[in-house]
Amino acid sequence: MLKYRLISAFVLIPVVIAALFLLPPMGFGIVTLVVCMLAAWEWGQLSGFTSRTQRVWLAVLCGLLLALMLFMLPAYHNDLHQPVVEISLWASLVWWMVALVLVLFYPASAATWRHSKTLRLIFGLLTIVPFFWGMVVLRAWHYTINPYSGALWLLYVMILVWGADSGAYMFGKLFGKHKLAPKVSPGKTWQGFFGGLVTAAIISWAYGQWANLEVEPATLLICSVVAALASVLGDLTESMFKREAGIKDSGHLIPGHGGILDRIDSLTAAVPVFACLLLLVFRMV
Template identity: 75%
Template sequence: MLKHRLITALILIPLVIAALFLLPPLGFALVTLAVCMLAAWEWGQLAGFAARSQRIWLAIICGFLLALMMLSVPAYHHSVHPLQISGPLWLSLVWWLTALLLVLFYPGSAALWRNSRPLRLFFGLLTIVPFFWGMVALRQLGYEQNPFIGAWWLLYVMLLVWGADSGAYIFGKLFGKHKLAPKVSPGKTWEGLFGGLVTSAVISWLFGRYVPLNVAPVTLLFCSVMAVLASVLGDLTESMFKREAGIKDSGHLIPGHGGILDRIDSLTAAVPVFACLMLLVF
């Protein structure tokens, strides 16, 4: 299993970085749209759709919705302020605060949505649509002045989340004693969370020192901490939905890593929260 995970990671990481820096905004948006369609396909299982045909339709409808939203934004408009972009980003803050309450009060909170397929589908939209626009908004940031500014920002957020995840795993294995959310994900500990924050702080310092992000250090620190905490919440939220669905992995598309949602669950929360704070709040 570990061998498969390492091989897959060595293949996927260069592909992700290449997509960030080599694809134009439209090409990157289309690749992100395809990833979101695969995520919607997997979310169908979390929402209670057992039939393959139902989940295919769910993926198609999700892709159609995102495409319509893209087409409604003028091609020359690279601002984050159109309602099609800013609306989902603001909504992401509301959703992840709500998800925090659902996780904190689980399993009691599950009584509110456990038997409601439409509500679980709605939760999926609140997860996938803001993630899409967070990715797109950050990638097109400052594109007219420098086509790589947005790519550096996205790489920063991804490294922040991956670093926090790795730091949490290592610190949790070495020092983990106090469970973070035992009813949702028994393997996560407070020591692991602290280790993840320390690791992400080092990454943030290195990026701020050697990469021209051009942002006030205090702003970067606050947005980064919020993004890391959101990434943990995104992981816990998906674990909660998988626990209710009675499944271990959201899918089997990535050898050794499970499904698409299993790989991007942290990013689905971190990216839109970071984008909203950085681009709309600050």
């Protein structure tokens, strides 16, 4: 299993970096759309759809919705403050606050959505659509001035999330004693949680020094820590839905890693939350 995980990582990391820096915003948006379609396919299983045909249709409908939203905004890279984008990013903040309540009070909270496919589909839309727009708008950051500026921002968020996750794992292994959310994800501890936040703060400072992101350090730190918190919530939320669905992995598309959702669960929360804070709350445009 470890061999497959390493091989997959060595293949995927260069592909992700190449997509970030070599594709124009529209091309990157299309690639992100395909990833979201695969995520929608897997979310169908979390929503209780066991039929392959039904899940294919969910993926297709998700792709059509995102494509319609994307191609309705031909000049989106010049004006990020479009209603569909802003509404999606604000909706992500509301959804992840709701998700926090669901996780904190699980399994009692599951009584409100356990038997409703419609509610679980709505949760999926609130996870995937803002993630799509968060990826697109961050990649489009100041594109006409510097085509790589947005790529550096997205790379930063990814490094932040992966670094925080690695920090949480190491601190949890070394010092973990108190469970963070035993009814949702028994492996996570409070020691690992705080270790991940410390790691995120260090990454925020170091990357800001290296990349010259033209943002006040305090603003970057706030956005980064909140995004790191959101990444933990994204992981826990997917774990909660998988637990209810009775599955270990969301899919089997990536050898040794499970499904697409298993790889992007933290990013589905961190990316739109970070984008919303940076672009709409602190108005860094």
